[in-house]
Amino acid sequence: MTEFKREGSHLFSTPPVEKWDDWTELDPGAWPRRVQKHYSLVPTICFNCESACGLLAYVNKETGRIDKFEGNPLHPASRGRLCAKGPATITQIHDPDRILYPMKRVGPRGGGKWARTSWDEVLETFGSRIRKAFQEKRGEEVMYHVGRPGHDFIMERTLQAWGIDGHNSHTNVCSSSARLGYLLWHHADRPSPDHANARFILLLSAHLESGHYFNPHAQRIIEGKMAGAKLAVMDPRLSNTASMADYWMPSYPGTEAAVLLAMAVVILGEKRFDAEFVKNWTNWEELEVDGFSAKGQSFDALIEALKRHYAKFTPEFAEKESGVKAEVIVKTAREIATAGSRFASHLWRGSSSGNLGGWQSARALTLLHVLTGSVGTPGGHNLNAWNKFVPRPYKNPPPQKRWNELLYPREWPLCVHEMSPVLPHMLKEGRGRIEAYFTRVFNPVWTYPDGFSWIEMLRDEEKVGLHAALTPTWSETAWFADYVLPMGFSSERHDLMSQESYAGKWIGFRQPVLRVLQEREGKKFDYTYQANPGEVWEEDEFWINLSWAIDPDGSMGIRQWFESPYPERAGQKLTVDEYYGWMFENSVPGLPAAAAKEGLKPLEYMRKYGAYEVTTDVHRLNEKPVAAADLSGSEVGTNGVVSKNGKAVGVMVGGEAVVGYNTPSRKLELFSKTMADWKWPEFVLPEYYRSHIHKSAQAASLGSEGGKAADDFDSRYIPLVEWPKDARGEVLTLLPIFRLPHLIHTRSGNSKFLYEIAHKNPLWVNPTDAVKLGNIRTGDLIKVHTEIGFFVLHAWVTEGLAPGVVACSHHMGRWRTNKEDQLERMSSAWVDLKEVGKGQWKMRQTSGVEPYETTDPDTKRVWWSDAGVHQNITFPVHPDPITGMHCWHQMVRVERASAEDRYGDIFVDTNLSFAVYQRWKALARPAPGPGGLRRPLWIPRVHRPEEAAYYIHSDQS
Ligand code: SF4
Numbered sequence: 001m002t003e004f005k006r007e008g009s010h011l012f013s014t015p016p017v018e019k020w021d022d023w024t025e026l027d028p029g030a031w032p033r034r035v036q037k038h039y040s041l042v043p044t045i046c047f048n049c050e051s052a053c054g055l056l057a058y059v060n061k062e063t064g065r066i067d068k069f070e071g072n073p074l075h076p077a078s079r080g081r082l083c084a085k086g087p088a089t090i091t092q093i094h095d096p097d098r099i100l101y102p103m104k105r106v107g108p109r110g111g112g113k114w115a116r117t118s119w120d121e122v123l124e125t126f127g128s129r130i131r132k133a134f135q136e137k138r139g140e141e142v143m144y145h146v147g148r149p150g151h152d153f154i155m156e157r158t159l160q161a162w163g164i165d166g167h168n169s170h171t172n173v174c175s176s177s178a179r180l181g182y183l184l185w186h187h188a189d190r191p192s193p194d195h196a197n198a199r200f201i202l203l204l205s206a207h208l209e210s211g212h213y214f215n216p217h218a219q220r221i222i223e224g225k226m227a228g229a230k231l232a233v234m235d236p237r238l239s240n241t242a243s244m245a246d247y248w249m250p251s252y253p254g255t256e257a258a259v260l261l262a263m264a265v266v267i268l269g270e271k272r273f274d275a276e277f278v279k280n281w282t283n284w285e286e287l288e289v290d291g292f293s294a295k296g297q298s299f300d301a302l303i304e305a306l307k308r309h310y311a312k313f314t315p316e317f318a319e320k321e322s323g324v325k326a327e328v329i330v331k332t333a334r335e336i337a338t339a340g341s342r343f344a345s346h347l348w349r350g351s352s353s354g355n356l357g358g359w360q361s362a363r364a365l366t367l368l369h370v371l372t373g374s375v376g377t378p379g380g381h382n383l384n385a386w387n388k389f390v391p392r393p394y395k396n397p398p399p400q401k402r403w404n405e406l407l408y409p410r411e412w413p414l415c416v417h418e419m420s421p422v423l424p425h426m427l428k429e430g431r432g433r434i435e436a437y438f439t440r441v442f443n444p445v446w447t448y449p450d451g452f453s454w455i456e457m458l459r460d461e462e463k464v465g466l467h468a469a470l471t472p473t474w475s476e477t478a479w480f481a482d483y484v485l486p487m488g489f490s491s492e493r494h495d496l497m498s499q500e501s502y503a504g505k506w507i508g509f510r511q512p513v514l515r516v517l518q519e520r521e522g523k524k525f526d527y528t529y530q531a532n533p534g535e536v537w538e539e540d541e542f543w544i545n546l547s548w549a550i551d552p553d554g555s556m557g558i559r560q561w562f563e564s565p566y567p568e569r570a571g572q573k574l575t576v577d578e579y580y581g582w583m584f585e586n587s588v589p590g591l592p593a594a595a596a597k598e599g600l601k602p603l604e605y606m607r608k609y610g611a612y613e614v615t616t617d618v619h620r621l622n623e624k625p626v627a628a629a630d631l632s633g634s635e636v637g638t639n640g641v642v643s644k645n646g647k648a649v650g651v652m653v654g655g656e657a658v659v660g661y662n663t664p665s666r667k668l669e670l671f672s673k674t675m676a677d678w679k680w681p682e683f684v685l686p687e688y689y690r691s692h693i694h695k696s697a698q699a700a701s702l703g704s705e706g707g708k709a710a711d712d713f714d715s716r717y718i719p720l721v722e723w724p725k726d727a728r729g730e731v732l733t734l735l736p737i738f739r740l741p742h743l744i745h746t747r748s749g750n751s752k753f754l755y756e757i758a759h760k761n762p763l764w765v766n767p768t769d770a771v772k773l774g775n776i777r778t779g780d781l782i783k784v785h786t787e788i789g790f791f792v793l794h795a796w797v798t799e800g801l802a803p804g805v806v807a808c809s810h811h812m813g814r815w816r817t818n819k820e821d822q823l824e825r826m827s828s829a830w831v832d833l834k835e836v837g838k839g840q841w842k843m844r845q846t847s848g849v850e851p852y853e854t855t856d857p858d859t860k861r862v863w864w865s866d867a868g869v870h871q872n873i874t875f876p877v878h879p880d881p882i883t884g885m886h887c888w889h890q891m892v893r894v895e896r897a898s899a900e901d902r903y904g905d906i907f908v909d910t911n912l913s914f915a916v917y918q919r920w921k922a923l924a925r926p927a928p929g930p931g932g933l934r935r936p937l938w939i940p941r942v943h944r945p946e947e948a949a950y951y952i953h954s955d956q957s
Helices: 089-093 120-135 153-160 176-186 214-225 254-269 275-281 299-309 315-322 327-342 360-373 422-426 451-458 512-521 537-550 578-584 593-598 602-609 673-677 697-704 746-750 752-757 767-773 857-861 911-922
Strands: 003-006 009-012 024-025 036-045 054-060 066-071 104-105 115-117 142-146 167-169 192-193 200-204 230-234 247-249 343-347 381-383 434-440 464-471 483-486 495-497 503-510 609-617 641-644 647-653 656-658 731-737 762-765 780-784 789-797 804-806 815-816 828-837 840-847 892-896 906-909
Touching: 003 254, 009 120, 024 275, 024 656, 036 512, 054 512, 066 089, 089 192, 104 381, 115 192, 115 911, 120 142, 142 153, 153 167, 153 537, 167 422, 176 360, 176 483, 192 343, 200 214, 200 327, 214 230, 230 327, 247 327, 254 299, 254 315, 254 327, 254 360, 315 422, 327 343, 327 360, 343 360, 343 381, 343 840, 422 451, 422 911, 451 464, 451 641, 503 602, 503 647, 537 578, 578 593, 578 746, 593 602, 602 609, 697 731, 697 892, 731 767, 731 906, 746 752, 746 789, 762 767, 767 789, 840 911
Parallel strands: 142 167, 142 434, 200 230, 200 343, 230 247, 434 464, 464 483, 731 804, 762 789, 815 828
Antiparallel strands: 003 009, 024 036, 036 054, 054 066, 104 115, 104 483, 192 381, 495 503, 503 609, 641 647, 647 656, 731 892, 762 804, 780 789, 780 892, 789 906, 828 840, 840 906
């Protein structure tokens, strides 16, 4: 907190904590009169992205209403700073169109008729349906599918208490690809860069403005820059981030790994690598490649073998593939080598999520860290697991016994997360059904590719028996639910959060502000919905109560996990205070003592401050000695791995037993035996191979039509694009996944502040492509053909994008089929949606955004009319053959729109999208792996079943 003192007055950048109970400000609306407003300030956690920044809710003491949100200066990651989406929470909670009561469908699914119902009825309906499914051994038919989690561990615990393999997530349209690249090195699936202490920072994305954990990271990247660090950005778009960079490398999408490997070649060739680190901390002695075996060889021989293997990745080759100048590649490589252990980087989505084989960019990027010895160092690349803290509750159920093949099908044994983008396609193949489906802050009809296949699945009551959308806002998906259940925003719910934001570990406590404040004043509530607007609830209490509804007398063994941990209330229903209170008392090191210092209980401390820093001792944790208890009775294998009772506990390095990394070798895996064992021997080392949108794939897609040679098209990895008959125009690559920094996904739809800032998503076109397209100008209407249909939108001609590439932000194009309701009218177009043939869907905008009358006078002042165009729904699924990640970039054909085309027009044929799914699936290399395994045991799995479930039994083959 900064305090500015002037004679006669005090100015504060943020309110000091001792004044939070009665903070006074002058009412700006009363100016020039000096009218004081008194506030109670209550900390909570932002819910508008995964960063979990600290908010302070300003509750007006006179009205009891929250007037605004600002940053919590005591939150260790965000330090009082927020992006535009944090303060915009105020518009979400006061949105006049928000859902305030549980709603039940009346009439056919998707018909748009709803009636208010009670929470008791919801619990009874779902409780009895799920109980019956469990009693009939149909546990796999119960599925929870999460979009924005916003919490840690509680859902895994709930589903394991139910004994089912039922956790689905959005991660395979988000980040799984990068996760595989990272975890093959060190088991942790994300980096935690120490930007603030770095000397050189390389970002493969627009990370500074909109990437993962971007507000906490952005402020530390700027700190690093202010201390002299240089910044390089590899991104085909001149993003705001790239505009702040010392080096902008507009690489052709999908070629990033070639550039990174060329940098590695420079560092190896100029002997600027950290030989001691590579020798001590990689499994180089296991390397077998190109007929070379490192076993018994010298370290120098290994380096020579690596040089030979990567010889083709010259800067000139990388320039040819990527368009990034060879001299820039060399210069950047030298800067990275000079930064040494203070080289930080980040890669999330962008190159990894856009491309077939995108996982290799994360792997090649980590190679640069390994070569420079910048793993686990101040200013370097740390492991997310070292910077995140997830306390454990009072008792935890055992892992589930069964494996759900709708979540982890055999075709993709190395997928890091659930194969959710192909769920509708698997149901279409007859691979299962869902009896009870919970979508939670999740809107696949709009955010996923192939949304019409989701509509076809959701409206089919044979495939999905009962569907509840747990959501704070209306969404295109909620429209096809049986129940729409309103769940709270940031100030209306409990959650515990922690993220790898900097070189430290912290927890943040989201809390229902109005309930907490009234309870401080002595009022009692059974449930949070009694204090929230309408009957908006929170998931924690919903799941506890649903678990009791499934197993009311405890005979199914479920209820026991949702009973009080305190002996004086044994057997009674768990409260949220008890759930979190117990963890704060028992599972967070240092918190009870910090609370006691202030005469508070740990729960009171967290309610008062909203966050707690657990430790900043987070570097080089691989070097920690193996605990004495683990060492006693352990054995050392020939590879130096220290094991006890058949489980690895450490590794010998420099004659000492240290914990190392959670990989099979306990070292950084330069050589991945896992890839060889799982049928991908060509990828035992970090590699580059061409993406599905590479120029060679574009030429192949034209085939006989274009008459162009496509000799270098590698059909081993890349499925051939087959264009619909009416697809015409220039073949280009569409980048559909960049994020506008102030937009969320579905939840920005009810924020008037955020939509006023920007509300259109034109197609970015480079001037050279604009000429090829017939002198297209900004504002012209153009038609973009995908493999399964088309969409029509405006062009924006700009030099801020590499040639050969077009780009469109994915946060726009909301739609509603009713004029007056379903979605917030400030952010959605009213559309006419028709199924004109089996699987053939046509959407045309009837009207754009218009001003409208509500209790909020601002809705009459809406001045914009554009809601953007929904591009994602025109994309087929592209499951990467290895990671299963949806490869977002699209090969498209672009032409000037014709007289019949109108802005926002969309057409999709789901028969074609199903065919594309099958072409991609055919390139996967399915399980079983060694010993009949479904997937490698050492690769993490969310909501992990017991080990026996990892094996495919003979009766299942
Ligand atoms: S970065 Fe912005 S949206 Fe994300 S948690 Fe922080 S304030 Fe909220």
